[in-house]
Each structure stands twice: as C-alpha cells, then as structure tokens.
Amino acid sequence: MAKKLRVLQIVGDPVGGIRKHIHDILNRLNVEFDFFYISSKKGDSIYYDEIDVIKQKIVNHQTLNILKKPSRSDLTNIYKIYKFIKKHQIDLVHGHGAKGGLYARIAGNLAGCKVIYTPHGGVVHNMFKPVEAKVYKLVEKTLCYFTDLIIFESNYTAEEFKRKFVCGSVETFVNYNGVELPEVFTEKRKCIKSIPKKLGVFAMLRTEKGQHLAFQAVKELLQEGELLELHFFGDGELRKTFEKDARESMMKESFFFHGEVTNVYEHMTNMDFVLIPSLFESFGYVAVEAMMVGVPVISSNTGGLKEVVNSKRGFIFEPDDIEDMKSSIRVAITSSSKIQQEMILNAKRYALELFSLDRMSKQLGGLYMNLLEKEYIR
16 A cells, blocks of 8 residues: 655644635545644634544644744744654645745755645735835745745635735646535525524624624614614624624614634524625635525625625625625615525535535645646646
C-alpha cells in the first residue's frame, strides 16, 4: 500500500467560515491524505464541539499561542512549526488566513516543503490602519515569492488579491467553498407564512458583517408599520451594544439574540428569510447554506456574494445602504409564494451545482496531488 502524503493545515483562530472550511477538508479528505493541524487555542463554540472528532481522523493536532497582531511569539511559533514539520516529515503545508499563511510560507520553505496559501478574503478588505496596511502589503508581496500555489474561494478574492499585491509569478486557482446538505433537509421546504415575518442574520457580530445596518433598517420598518422580527445568530464584540439599542428602542420584543448555535440549518429553516447585510464578503457561506435548505435570501450585492446570489436567486440590495435594504426587505416580505418558490428552486439548483462539498474537496485533493507532482490544474 502506497504511503499517504502528509499535509499540514495551519490557521490562526479557527472560527466561522475559515474553521468550517478547514474542518471540511479534514473530514472529507482524511482517507486520501494524512492530515496534521495547527491552530490557536481561540476557537468558536463549534470548533470545540468538533475538535475531538477531528482528532480521531487526523494524525496530530497542536495548538499554539497565536496572536492576531504581529508579536515576538510569531518567531517562536514559526520555529515550533518548523520543528513540527521536520519531526513529522510533512510533504505539503497549507496556510489559511493572514497569520496561518505567514507561518506556512516561512516555516514550510525553511523545511523544504511545498506551500499552499488560502487568504480567505480578509487580506483584500481595507481593515487595517494606513501604516499597518502598508506593512501588511509589503509582507504579503514578499511572501508571494515563497508560495507555490494560492487558492481562492471566489473570483472576487482572486481578482482583488492580484490587484492589491501583484503576485504575477505565483500559480493561482479558484476553488469555491463547498457545503454539504444534511439528508434531513433534502426534501422540498414549503414557504413559511408567519406573521410577523422572521428575518435571520447568521454571522459573528462584527462591524464588517453589517448587523448594525440590519438593526437600523428593521427598526425603521417597524416604525413604518411593518410586522417583522429580526433574529441574530452569532456572538461578537457588538452583541452588548445591539442588546442595549434594542432595549432603548422600545421594540425589544422584535429583536432576538440567540448567540452561537450549532444546529444552524434547523434555525435557518425556522426563518422566513435569511438576511445578509455584509459590507464585504469574500465568499458567502451563509447564502449557500440558506439556498441549499430552501430559505429565500435577502443579500447585499458585494464581494464574493455576487457570485452566489443574484436577482433570480434572491433579493438584492447595495451594501451600506439602509434605504435599499429596506426596499428589498419590503419586496421580499410582500412577494408571492410562487415567486419565492421559483427563486428557491433556482438558488438550490445553482448551489448544488457550484458549491457542493464533494466538488470542492475533489478539486482540492487534485491540487494537492498535482502540486507535489509539479503539475497544476489549469
């Protein structure tokens, strides 16, 4: 029996979409590859729910003290990862996100490994102060020379990364993230006809996810006489602010804060619509999940979401535009069951064709094999 190739996955904080992506890889391709996994100790609740099962499917998992900002601990971590790679005879290192990509490319090259980097979108968004942005850009452009392949989760991320960092000599590949539809949700879902209409926002409570805009839009619609509920699924630094605003608005009975939930699909299917108010998004996991289980999507028209949702597959509004969001919500909640069902069918068909976990994992496995054989899929 041929020896399986040894692949190391590295990430900073295993939370949200980046955690989902890595855990999908480890669960889906563990038969073909021997996997190793390095992450920080700061995961979300789903990470802690899943990690014991993940450990049974991979060779080794190690946690490090990984900080978001540059620090002296980065040098220590790079040395530890280098030693880890040598000890376990790793063939390929796959770094995820800014910090994971930094570690993978430095430690991987020092150890003589092939290196893959998946930015996961954060690097192309303007989330840094001017000085930090310049330093980050310089580091990212330099690290391009130590990268064998960059994999992007959307054409948007690929184009923005190339425009921002001009890494012309590096091979790149777009491999859409994948979602596996649980069997329990394979049946056709009927449109809910609840009053008030329930809108669900599924994301960490961060400014870039746009929940503050959704809160304001729904608050104004309530004041204008619409019957709505807004449900927030996720935790983050803005939760206390939103809860305070809800209490002070005298409409607290219309706003619900559920925190992090593990049974996402069950909560989604209890909503009339899934609302995605993001200011920017590299892909759009939540949109795909909603489309898979047959829940109509009301989404901002930004970033990678443009490749997932359009006017035939959802209700669209421009990002950071409360009036346009209100207009789309009104159109959605007054639309007929026939229009919604047609939209749901279009969305589900499209999602199953382009964003299946099977498709994503097969392409990634092929990229791993071809990279180690010095052949690329083009």
